[in-house]
Amino acid sequence: MTSKIETLSAAFLPALEEEMRAVLGASAGSADPFYGMMHYHMGWADEQLQPADGNSGKRIRPVLCLLACAAAGGDWQQALPAAAAIEILHNFSLVHDDIEDNSPTRRGRPTLWTLYGQPQAINTGDAMFALAHLALARLADRSVPPPVVVHALRRFDETCVELTRGQYADMGFETRDGVAVADYLAMITGKTAMLVSLAAELGALVAGVDATRARVFADFGLNLGLAFQVQDDILGIWGDERITGKSAATDIITRKKTLPVLFGLSRSQGLRELYDKSEAGEDFVRTAVFLLDQTGAQEYAAGEAARYSKAAIDNLEAAEPLEPAATALWQLTDMLLRRDS
Amino acid sequence: MTSKIETLSAAFLPALEEEMRAVLGASAGSADPFYGMMHYHMGWADEQLQPADGNSGKRIRPVLCLLACAAAGGDWQQALPAAAAIEILHNFSLVHDDIEDNSPTRRGRPTLWTLYGQPQAINTGDAMFALAHLALARLADRSVPPPVVVHALRRFDETCVELTRGQYADMGFETRDGVAVADYLAMITGKTAMLVSLAAELGALVAGVDATRARVFADFGLNLGLAFQVQDDILGIWGDERITGKSAATDIITRKKTLPVLFGLSRSQGLRELYDKSEAGEDFVRTAVFLLDQTGAQEYAAGEAARYSKAAIDNLEAAEPLEPAATALWQLTDMLLRRDS
Numbered sequence: 001m002t003s004k005i006e007t008l009s010a011a012f013l014p015a016l017e018e019e020m021r022a023v024l025g026a027s028a029g030s031a032d033p034f035y036g037m038m039h040y041h042m043g044w045a046d047e048q049l050q051p052a053d054g055n056s057g058k059r060i061r062p063v064l065c066l067l068a069c070a071a072a073g074g075d076w077q078q079a080l081p082a083a084a085a086i087e088i089l090h091n092f093s094l095v096h097d098d099i100e101d102n103s104p105t106r107r108g109r110p111t112l113w114t115l116y117g118q119p120q121a122i123n124t125g126d127a128m129f130a131l132a133h134l135a136l137a138r139l140a141d142r143s144v145p146p147p148v149v150v151h152a153l154r155r156f157d158e159t160c161v162e163l164t165r166g167q168y169a170d171m172g173f174e175t176r177d178g179v180a181v182a183d184y185l186a187m188i189t190g191k192t193a194m195l196v197s198l199a200a201e202l203g204a205l206v207a208g209v210d211a212t213r214a215r216v217f218a219d220f221g222l223n224l225g226l227a228f229q230v231q232d233d234i235l236g237i238w239g240d241e242r243i244t245g246k247s248a249a250t251d252i253i254t255r256k257k258t259l260p261v262l263f264g265l266s267r268s269q270g271l272r273e274l275y276d277k278s279e280a281g282e283d284f285v286r287t288a289v290f291l292l293d294q295t296g297a298q299e300y301a302a303g304e305a306a307r308y309s310k311a312a313i314d315n316l317e318a319a320e321p322l323e324p325a326a327t328a329l330w331q332l333t334d335m336l337l338r339r340d341s
Numbered sequence: 342m343t344s345k346i347e348t349l350s351a352a353f354l355p356a357l358e359e360e361m362r363a364v365l366g367a368s369a370g371s372a373d374p375f376y377g378m379m380h381y382h383m384g385w386a387d388e389q390l391q392p393a394d395g396n397s398g399k400r401i402r403p404v405l406c407l408l409a410c411a412a413a414g415g416d417w418q419q420a421l422p423a424a425a426a427i428e429i430l431h432n433f434s435l436v437h438d439d440i441e442d443n444s445p446t447r448r449g450r451p452t453l454w455t456l457y458g459q460p461q462a463i464n465t466g467d468a469m470f471a472l473a474h475l476a477l478a479r480l481a482d483r484s485v486p487p488p489v490v491v492h493a494l495r496r497f498d499e500t501c502v503e504l505t506r507g508q509y510a511d512m513g514f515e516t517r518d519g520v521a522v523a524d525y526l527a528m529i530t531g532k533t534a535m536l537v538s539l540a541a542e543l544g545a546l547v548a549g550v551d552a553t554r555a556r557v558f559a560d561f562g563l564n565l566g567l568a569f570q571v572q573d574d575i576l577g578i579w580g581d582e583r584i585t586g587k588s589a590a591t592d593i594i595t596r597k598k599t600l601p602v603l604f605g606l607s608r609s610q611g612l613r614e615l616y617d618k619s620e621a622g623e624d625f626v627r628t629a630v631f632l633l634d635q636t637g638a639q640e641y642a643a644g645e646a647a648r649y650s651k652a653a654i655d656n657l658e659a660a661e662p663l664e665p666a667a668t669a670l671w672q673l674t675d676m677l678l679r680r681d682s
Contacts, residue, residue: 171460
């Protein structure tokens with residue numbers, strides 16, 4: 001049986017790709033490497049910048065945006081510019097994150113900066129950032145009233161500031177001791193959850209709902225994003241590698257300061273001492289997980305994830321979504337909250 | 342005697358700084374280094390991120406924006422959000438350019454990336470880019486009609502794309518042989534002239550002029566920007582170092598491919614051979630300038646600068662600017678076109 005989310009995505013995704021291609025100069029089949037570099041990152045071109053069918057990522061945020069629009073009583077096609085803008089913005093942030101984190105690969109391919117150097121990759125990211133705004137401004141061409149377009153653009157940039165503030169905090173954590181759980185939650189709110197929140201909010205705004213109802217959609221996205229991220233943190237330590245496809249305890253090996261780790265560090269002198277050692281011995285991962293388990297870090301994180309999940313579900317109920325998007329939104333929520341990979 | 346431009350700037354500049362400070366979180370005197378890094382780059386804070394009165398640059402673009410608004414019959418205070426947005430955008434682009442060009446100093450101080458590392462500097466630039474948009478959206482708070490705000494935001498991002506395309510071309514020129522004069526003019530149009538053009542255009546748009554008259558202001562800015570840049574190219578080779586404060590022939594020493602150099606390379610086999618040598622001998626500068634002079638490169642570039650200057654002056658006449666801004670615009674134009682430093 002095909003689920004509602006699959007049926008709707010089958011309509012959404014080709015329209016979304018077309019909208020993004022129009023904005024990123026891919027419709028014309030341009031041979032200009034200025035756009036070619038963007039197409040490579042988007043998964044539309046290979047390393048020789050020739051057309052390719054690469055891994056483009058899951059497009060969860062734009063699908064959420066289109067579903068929110070339909071669920072709030074709007075025409076999802078009218079929200080395509082917002083969905084495209086959010087996905088291009090997300091991809092811009094990945095281009096710069098990969099440079100900032102010195103990451104050589106993304107979605108199984110070399111990152112843009114490893115192929116073209118940091119200067120061109122920084123600049124390509126900047127161009128994508130500007131193009132994400134132009135994508136959003138196309139709302140004006142789909143009969144969205146100008147005051148709504150201005151409001152959407154402001155919410156978009158307010159979210160961008162939160163994204164960069166989250167990334168600022170995340171980079172700071174790497175070199176900082178004594179990061180508190182509250183700091184961490186503020187960081188993932190900015191870096192991850194705000195963009196999911198914006199996706200739901202903009203969809204609702206395009207549907208023409210008032211500020212109060214748009215806020216309910218925004219809160220739904222925020223809690224969904226937080227629940228998703230905390231689950232990701234749990235999987236990064238205790239995930240089943242046969243399912244996640246990553247080796248278990250990746251986040252321990254890289255000493256990433258995720259929610260369970262920060263909780264554990266605040267409760268266990270032994271874990272603090274272990275993390276203070278610059279050299280990680282062979283038993284590092286096993287000892288770290290043992291000490292973490294002693295603090296109840298997994299139960300704590302699972303409790304937090306459940307709390308955000310519950311809040312997201314309450315928000316979605318309060319939003320009174322319309323069918324058929326409602327069923328698809330519940331399925332998407334279920335998929336994101338009950339995932340094991 | 343105080344000139345009209347000085348009188349008007351005395352009113353404009355404090356209002357502009359206040360507008361920018363409000364957007365960049367400096368009004369509240371925030372101790373948050375996330376904003377502190379921006380304040381350092383803007384010249385408002387020292388290396389310890391304490392308040393300081395640093396060199397903030399000349400603010401030519403925002404002054405032009407405010408003058409264009411007044412000259413087109415508008416209230417310059419209504420254009421403050423546009424002027425602030427353009428100056429913040431300009432400063433964002435400098436933060437990233439300094440990383441891309443590996444420049445250690447700017448305005449006599451260490452660049453942001455040399456103090457905080459490339460990752461934080463890239464991210465701070467991104468935050469300023471988002472904040473530049475929020476600055477522009479404040480037009481909506483000054484009774485500018487929403488359709489005009491949407492149009493201004495689109496023109497802003499179209500210009501950002503041209504800026505990044507210009508930077509893309511500029512970085513490519515460094516490693517490329519046979520750069521044509523036409524490629525160079527397209528590059529400086531995107532990298533330099535478009536932002537000057539946008540400043541004049543947005544000022545006129547806020548004044549409420551129609552698209553045709555806004556285009557005349559935009560063309561004025563474009564030609565002014567091109568004339569300025571070509572003059573800069575001439576000064577970079579033949580400038581009087583007692584006046585420019587830089588050693589003469591800087592652009593020869595760094596082998597920068599500016600307009601006179603590209604003209605000379607296209608005309609002189611000897612110059613091409615000289616530039617092909619990886620080692621520059623002691624006589625390199627003297628020989629290069631000698632060969633350049635033989636091709637008539639200085640006269641060619643001066644002719645191009647005169648052509649753009651004439652076009653800018655014609656545009657400004659056609660714009661029929663209103664007093665007292667008109668006199669100030671003529672003075673600014675004169676100052677930019679007749680400069681010798």
